[in-house]
Each structure stands twice: as structure tokens, then as C-alpha cells.
Amino acid sequence: MAPAYPQLTTYLNEAGTDGYLINADGEDSNQYYLSGFRAMGNFVTLYVNGEVRLLVPDMAYARANTEGDGDSVRRFSEFDYGSKVLEHGPARAGPIVTTEFLAENDIDSVSVPASFPNGAADVLRAHGVNVVTDYDDTVGDIRALKTEVEIEHIRETQRANESAMAVAERMLERAAVESGVLHLDGEVLTSERVRRAIEVTLLEEGCALDECIVASGAEGATAHAVGTGPISAGDPVIVDIFPRNKESQYFGDVTRTFVKGEPDAKVREWYEVTREAYETALETIQPGVTGEAVNEAVCDVFEREGYPTLRTDEATEDGFTSATGHGVGLDVHEKPKLSWGGGELRPGHVVTVEPGLYEQGIGGVRLEDLVVVTETGYENLTDYSRELGVM
Amino acid sequence: MAPAYPQLTTYLNEAGTDGYLINADGEDSNQYYLSGFRAMGNFVTLYVNGEVRLLVPDMAYARANTEGDGDSVRRFSEFDYGSKVLEHGPARAGPIVTTEFLAENDIDSVSVPASFPNGAADVLRAHGVNVVTDYDDTVGDIRALKTEVEIEHIRETQRANESAMAVAERMLERAAVESGVLHLDGEVLTSERVRRAIEVTLLEEGCALDECIVASGAEGATAHAVGTGPISAGDPVIVDIFPRNKESQYFGDVTRTFVKGEPDAKVREWYEVTREAYETALETIQPGVTGEAVNEAVCDVFEREGYPTLRTDEATEDGFTSATGHGVGLDVHEKPKLSWGGGELRPGHVVTVEPGLYEQGIGGVRLEDLVVVTETGYENLTDYSRELGVM
Structure with a gap:
């Protein structure tokens, strides 16, 4: 019944x-x-x-x-x-x-x-x-208001997600650099290879996914480009994974950024500001605060540091070119939104927090966790290093 | 453009x-x-x-x-x-x-x-x-009218499908029977294990699938039940795989039925009649013939042999409880249909032919190929043994 x-x-x-x-x-x-x-x-x-x-x-x-x-x-x-x-x-x-x-x-x-x-x-x-x-x-x-059982489902998918992220990270770690391009086990390391390893890992964890993002260099700046071809040393690699558990049907969502070799000072700065925006978002999240207010706080950080946002230019393709986050559950994008028009947060809302900075033709960085709003603030459902993964 | x-x-x-x-x-x-x-x-x-x-x-x-x-x-x-x-x-x-x-x-x-x-x-x-x-x-x-390029895409997905079917068949072949239940590599062989192997194979072939059917015994008679639990010797196992190539986005679709050990005489008879219905469908398919006519010819075979069809009883759950087939392309179910109301077939139509017989509480058998209508008849896009897979 x-x-x-x-x-x-x-x-x-x-x-x-x-x-x-x-x-x-x-x-x-x-x-x-x-x-x-x-x-x-x-x-x-x-x-x-x-x-x-x-x-x-x-x-x-x-x-x-x-x-x-x-x-x-x-x-x-x-x-x-x-x-x-x-x-x-x-x-x-x-x-x-x-x-x-x-x-x-x-x-x-x-x-x-x-x-x-x-x-x-x-x-x-x-x-x-x-x-x-x-x-x-x-x-x-x-x-949008999740029960304990639903939160447990999402947590389980996010655990699988962390395993897949670890597999991707280890591949990048193990890779050698030859003529500026990553090689692993005698072959060029491509976005496709990393993605395949992520997919197999998730399958073993009982999860399915239509696609995931392993986008390096300039592709990292194109919204939702999944990434193709060889990965170059020094380029930031955005790994964004959002699978669904086949049994429970609940999604998870996580993003990390890695760099094999030495990143540009610009990339380091992007990440530092993104991390600050991320921390600001988490500090803002609590019941009664609107999703819009969380997003505004994030835009404040980026704009203060001199980056365009969708608030300063609705059509910008450089800077902070997305909203802060979205609900996750039976859909990978659902209510509530941490964006313009986003309503009041309530305990049981599960949302991504995913600030990032992008520059067309160059690349981007993004940091994304999945959190649940609690009576007193939030609980992070994601357990994975939040540093820029330089290796 | x-x-x-x-x-x-x-x-x-x-x-x-x-x-x-x-x-x-x-x-x-x-x-x-x-x-x-x-x-x-x-x-x-x-x-x-x-x-x-x-x-x-x-x-x-x-x-x-x-x-x-x-x-x-x-x-x-x-x-x-x-x-x-x-x-x-x-x-x-x-x-x-x-x-x-x-x-x-x-x-x-x-x-x-x-x-x-x-x-x-x-x-x-x-x-x-x-x-x-x-x-x-x-x-x-x-x-519904496919170009040569689209037919090539579907053919490619069907190749992957055949690889996956072979993996499933080999698992059943390699299994040993202990106390009437299949065991493989020291563990009970379940529908879930076979399905997982199919999924990994398809992933390696660049295909994705939400689910596939490995349904044995009584579950084989429940429309679209994916199948769960241990597989028993003597039970017909319906393996129905319908993945999508992630690059081309085109689906394939194939079904075979296997039995580990000796099937009942009833299952052998079901398969024989199903095979005859399958041959009848293929002989009927050509440009200008309606999908409805193909389905009627298939119903004729089943009814002549004394099995109920949806034509004799719209709500029957025993006998031939489905229609003969459906178009396959960017959707796994699309036009044209080999069913009541199915219109004229034309060269370039790609359809499944999937007669089967089912009995609630007992099980079922199904044989499904994917064919393209040609100027003179049809070309079968499926290359896999059409015998009842007794092993």
C-alpha cells in the first residue's frame, strides 16, 4: 500500500x-x-x-x-x-x-x-x-524532502561514487608523462580510458550511469562536455560522476579536479577561490535560508575576486558559469535548487554544492560535494579529499 | 546542417x-x-x-x-x-x-x-x-525508415549483443549442477551473476543498458521480470538483452532460451512451436505486408497448436502473451509494430521478431532476432544459434 x-x-x-x-x-x-x-x-x-x-x-x-x-x-x-x-x-x-x-x-x-x-x-x-x-x-x-531511508540510499550511491573517484585518481597518479602527455601501462591515457574504468567500478558497485565527465584542458570549460582524447600534463582534469544505484534508483553526485604535474598559477588561484566559495556555501546552508541566498553568497565570493558570474552577465562563458547546486534523489537534477529563485531549504533536502571557475579555450576547475540539510545546518554525504589533486 | x-x-x-x-x-x-x-x-x-x-x-x-x-x-x-x-x-x-x-x-x-x-x-x-x-x-x-548508416549502427550494437549472449551461454555451460541448482566457480549461479557478466561485456563493447532479462523458471513467464536468484537445472532460462551503443545511440535486441540439464517435454514442445512461429513471421515479412498481418500469421501458428494468444483472449497470461515484434532504433521500442494495428512494412524498417510461449507459475521460452526489411523480404541482423540451448 x-x-x-x-x-x-x-x-x-x-x-x-x-x-x-x-x-x-x-x-x-x-x-x-x-x-x-x-x-x-x-x-x-x-x-x-x-x-x-x-x-x-x-x-x-x-x-x-x-x-x-x-x-x-x-x-x-x-x-x-x-x-x-x-x-x-x-x-x-x-x-x-x-x-x-x-x-x-x-x-x-x-x-x-x-x-x-x-x-x-x-x-x-x-x-x-x-x-x-x-x-x-x-x-x-x-x-525533495528525503526520509532517513532515502538519505541512506543516496549515501550508498555516494560511497560507490567515491570508489570510482579513487580509481580515476589512481590512474592519473600511476600515469607517466611522455612528451607532455600521460601514458599508463604502455598506452596514452585518454579521457575515454579513465571513464571506462569509472564505469566498470560503478557497475561492480551496482550502479549505472549514462555518462560521466572526465574533461581535461579546454574541454573542462565546456559545460557538460564529457571529455575526449589524451590527457596532458599540467592540465586540470575535471572528474564529475553522477551514477544511479540500480536497486534503490537513487543518484549520487561528486566532482573533483586533478592535475598531473605542475598546474599554472592561474589554476591554483581558480581552485583556491572555488574552495573558498565552496566553504561559504556550506557555512550558509541551514533550514530557512533560501537556495537563492546560498547561490548569492557564492557569487559574492567569485565577484569579489574579480570573476564574472551569471549574476553579472547571464550569458558569460568564463568565470562562474553555473549555479551553486541542485537537489539529487530519484533524479540527478531535482528540487531544491541552489540558484536564482531557489526557495527555502528544509531538513531532508539533499543538494550538491559545486562551485567552479572556467575559461573558454583554457579549462576549468570544480569541487562538488553532496550534502543533506539538517535541523542545525548540514551533513556532508561525501567523504573524499577536497584538495586540488596535484600529483 | x-x-x-x-x-x-x-x-x-x-x-x-x-x-x-x-x-x-x-x-x-x-x-x-x-x-x-x-x-x-x-x-x-x-x-x-x-x-x-x-x-x-x-x-x-x-x-x-x-x-x-x-x-x-x-x-x-x-x-x-x-x-x-x-x-x-x-x-x-x-x-x-x-x-x-x-x-x-x-x-x-x-x-x-x-x-x-x-x-x-x-x-x-x-x-x-x-x-x-x-x-x-x-x-x-x-x-522508423533507417538509412544505411543507421542500419550499420544497429548491426554494431547487435554484434555487441551477440558477444554478451555468448558470455551468458558459456556461464551456463560451465556451471555444475549440485542438488538441482547451478553452481559456477564455487558459488551458486544466480540471474544476477549472469546479468552482471552481460553488463560488463556490453560496457567493454561501448554499450550501456538499464537492465536486461535473465529469467529462469516461473519468472520467465512474468512479462519484463528481470530475473532473480539461483538458476535451477531443467528450467528454461530466458536471456533478453537490449543495449544501446553509447556513441551511436542505437539499440540492439536479442533473446535466446537456454536449459541446463534436461528440459521437460513441455518446454521442448513450446520451443518447437515458437520456432515455427518465428519462421512463419520471417517468411511473411516483406514490403507491403502489414505488421498486423505478420502478427496474425504468428497467432495462427500458436492457436493452431492449441495455445491461447492475445487475439483469443486480450488478458491471457498463458500462451503467446505478447505481440510478435516492434521497431528498434534510437528507442528500443519504436515504429513499426508487428502487432494489431501495425501498418505496412517498408524497406529500411528494423523490427524484432520475438514469439514465445509462457505459462504462469511454470516458465517460458522466447526466440528473438532483429531484422531489417529489404526490397525483396528481409535481412537478419542477428547471427546466433537459434536452437533451444540445451547443455
Whole structure:
């Protein structure tokens, strides 16, 4: 049985709708959170009267019953889905079945997330259902506040993350420099090789990841470039890893910066200022402080030291070109944000703190930890040296 | 520069809309297909006058320019995104920026996929944009017809898949039976161990996968159960692998069934009938034949041999409880379908053929290949023994 979500019930009362409806595939974290079920393909989750009621394709029915948290599970064939597909096509048949499912539950109006598919919303409206978009992502707000169990899951993923970071660091340590380029075990050491070692380590730890970042030199300054090719001595190497535990589905997130050989004075200075910004962020984090205020404090540090930020220039590609952090949980980017518009922090919020400095064509440095907001401040979920990794 | 898509232009002319608009994250295959760009987070792709025009968050701007296929790239900050976030909130700010982007492109009306976010559609409509849902998924139709290059990508993923299948088969072969349970290298052989070996093999081959199926005994009969725990002698083991190449982003898909020790006569019969259904499907596949007709031919075989199908009972959990196959490409499930309502096959369609028989509480068998429709019939992209793997 699914737990009741008083905050969601309150939201529905305020919105004046009968239920909260999600129609998404098993990758949608809001749906997984409410349903406890990750199907292949689309299914429907309805929250009404404190209950979670599922409507799933027949292929997913057995799993929905055994794995899901739904208080009840219906399946498409109970609503004559097959003939609806033939008459209306597959894209309309699911939403038409949904309207009958809603009618059965005495639902005339629903709140839906902003991501709710427009094709389904149009069909529901054509069948007289009032569809109201929840632009505030209420389920996302609920998800952002982690239970002890969820924090433990995130901690476990972060442990795997630290093991992977150690593997990357050891590869850089063990590498020899030949003509300015790193070599390991007789071959050029590339971003791809380091990434592969990280991936294998995480797999052994029960984690999966689509990608991770091992970006050296100029690539370190390109937001989200994963990094390619040989790693050069003296270049800062940004290693940013954000895997998901395959069992718990919770993410971790960590970044460190390494340099093989002697970094430029500029890189050392970047790191020093970044470290100061990082410390400032942590000192600022506590319940009642807004995510925006944390980010402002970080911008203050960078700007005081003469670096551009997105506050001084929304389009800058040099300086502090990101926000301070974001929530992490079932999504690698979720609420709350340590950024402009970021709301009040509360105990149980899990956020990254990831200041950095970048210069296009040159490179960048970043330091990222994952912390949980506590009653009195924060607890760092990350246990890894925070020095610039010069070796 | 992105290629022009005449079929999409024709669709827009028929729909009477000015452009085709996608607003999704980098995982959306239609958007990736048109834009050539996989961003973290949401961005916007507009197809108009034979051109692909992108609107991306500033963080994604550099990558959109270097990696994307867009004929032009604009970024959020050019439309005063920051202040719109503060005034309207993050969920409305993106769509509001999109309305200005559309106005700049002289667009009053757009076609959108059924999955287009309703929150954005509501904002666009409130700003006077006519939003028409494309329930036929026209971009999906275009994607379904693969070029030679795409077929080569799929072939490459399928090669990796065969390597992984061989690793799984060898583990089962090498296993010893003790008290009816498989043991390998001194430990009980579980579904999880086989799966881990498959995952590591695929990783080494440059592929990623969220999950794969190694389901033995009764679990083999539960649709999409990934399989857990010790593998018993005599039980059919369904191994279904569907990874994605991390470079090309194209999926492969293959299934084989193995038995360590002597299978029941029932399992042998299931496999024989399944193999006949498989051969029938392949003999049926050619241009002009519908996916529905292929599936009907497969159902004919199973029903003739006395097994229920979804045609005889939409809710059956025993017998042939799935459809015959589905398209594979940038998505693991895409058009065309070899199922009810499946349309005409055309050269370049890549589909699975995956008949199987299942009995709840007992188990199941499945045989799955991946084939491409050619001018004269089909070419099998899978090279792996099609016998029931008894060892």
C-alpha cells in the first residue's frame, strides 16, 4: 500500500481538483515515487482520497501487482483497450481508456504535472475532464524532502561514487608523462580510458550511469562536455560522476579536479577561490535560508575576486558559469535548487554544492560535494579529499 | 546542417501549421533525431521551412553549436530568461521564451507530438499560438525508415549483443549442477551473476543498458521480470538483452532460451512451436505486408497448436502473451509494430521478431532476432544459434 501524501491532498484541495494524474513511462520519477513501479512504457497513476490507483498496460499488470505500491491496479484490457486502439489509434486509445478509468473513480477534474502529455490532456478535455496544470510540481516538492531511508540510499550511491573517484585518481597518479602527455601501462591515457574504468567500478558497485565527465584542458570549460582524447600534463582534469544505484534508483553526485604535474598559477588561484566559495556555501546552508541566498553568497565570493558570474552577465562563458547546486534523489537534477529563485531549504533536502571557475579555450576547475540539510545546518554525504589533486 | 525532411514538410502542409515543435529533454529520440543533440535537461527544436532551429538553455549552448545538427541555435538568455524565471517561475519561463522564439520565426501555429508537455502547450495557447497534436507521430514514422548508416549502427550494437549472449551461454555451460541448482566457480549461479557478466561485456563493447532479462523458471513467464536468484537445472532460462551503443545511440535486441540439464517435454514442445512461429513471421515479412498481418500469421501458428494468444483472449497470461515484434532504433521500442494495428512494412524498417510461449507459475521460452526489411523480404541482423540451448 502506498503512503498517503498530506501535502498532495492539501494541494488538490487548493487547486479544487478531484485527483492528481500522472501519465508517463517508468523513467518518470514523480510517477515512480507515487506508484513504486517502474514499467517499460507508459502507464497511469492517480492519487485520489489519499490512495494511489494504477492503470497499466496488460504486459505490466503482473509486475505492477507484485512490485508496485498502488492501493489498486487496473489494466487496459478491462476497458476494452484493444478495440479502442483499432478504432482511434494507439496515441488516443490510452487517454480514452484513462477517461473511463477516471469516470469509474468519480473524477471530473485532475491536476497534472507540467510534463503531462498534451495529446492525453486534449483527449481528456474533449471528454469533459477539467485538466489543470500544476506548474509548481507539487510531487517534486514532496520528493525533495528525503526520509532517513532515502538519505541512506543516496549515501550508498555516494560511497560507490567515491570508489570510482579513487580509481580515476589512481590512474592519473600511476600515469607517466611522455612528451607532455600521460601514458599508463604502455598506452596514452585518454579521457575515454579513465571513464571506462569509472564505469566498470560503478557497475561492480551496482550502479549505472549514462555518462560521466572526465574533461581535461579546454574541454573542462565546456559545460557538460564529457571529455575526449589524451590527457596532458599540467592540465586540470575535471572528474564529475553522477551514477544511479540500480536497486534503490537513487543518484549520487561528486566532482573533483586533478592535475598531473605542475598546474599554472592561474589554476591554483581558480581552485583556491572555488574552495573558498565552496566553504561559504556550506557555512550558509541551514533550514530557512533560501537556495537563492546560498547561490548569492557564492557569487559574492567569485565577484569579489574579480570573476564574472551569471549574476553579472547571464550569458558569460568564463568565470562562474553555473549555479551553486541542485537537489539529487530519484533524479540527478531535482528540487531544491541552489540558484536564482531557489526557495527555502528544509531538513531532508539533499543538494550538491559545486562551485567552479572556467575559461573558454583554457579549462576549468570544480569541487562538488553532496550534502543533506539538517535541523542545525548540514551533513556532508561525501567523504573524499577536497584538495586540488596535484600529483 | 540538418537534412530536410520532405515527409515532415508534407505533414505540416496537411495539418495547416507553420512548424513542428518539440520541447523535451535530451533523451527524447524524436528531438535527438531532428536536432542531432542530446542535452541534459529540456530544450526546444523547431522544424520550419525545411530547417531545424534550436532554442537551448545557456548551459547547453556551446554543445548545441558543436555537436548539434541545428541550422541555427538561439539560447534562453537572448530572450531575457532569467527575469522571466523570477517573474513567472521556472515551469512557465521556458514556454514563455518559446513563444517569443516562435514569434521571431513568424510562427502562429505549431504541430507537436502527443508527448509535448501540457504545461508548455497551455502557455503557448494563452499567448495565441495554435497548438495541434500530431497523434500519428510523424517524426516517429520518419525515424522508423533507417538509412544505411543507421542500419550499420544497429548491426554494431547487435554484434555487441551477440558477444554478451555468448558470455551468458558459456556461464551456463560451465556451471555444475549440485542438488538441482547451478553452481559456477564455487558459488551458486544466480540471474544476477549472469546479468552482471552481460553488463560488463556490453560496457567493454561501448554499450550501456538499464537492465536486461535473465529469467529462469516461473519468472520467465512474468512479462519484463528481470530475473532473480539461483538458476535451477531443467528450467528454461530466458536471456533478453537490449543495449544501446553509447556513441551511436542505437539499440540492439536479442533473446535466446537456454536449459541446463534436461528440459521437460513441455518446454521442448513450446520451443518447437515458437520456432515455427518465428519462421512463419520471417517468411511473411516483406514490403507491403502489414505488421498486423505478420502478427496474425504468428497467432495462427500458436492457436493452431492449441495455445491461447492475445487475439483469443486480450488478458491471457498463458500462451503467446505478447505481440510478435516492434521497431528498434534510437528507442528500443519504436515504429513499426508487428502487432494489431501495425501498418505496412517498408524497406529500411528494423523490427524484432520475438514469439514465445509462457505459462504462469511454470516458465517460458522466447526466440528473438532483429531484422531489417529489404526490397525483396528481409535481412537478419542477428547471427546466433537459434536452437533451444540445451547443455
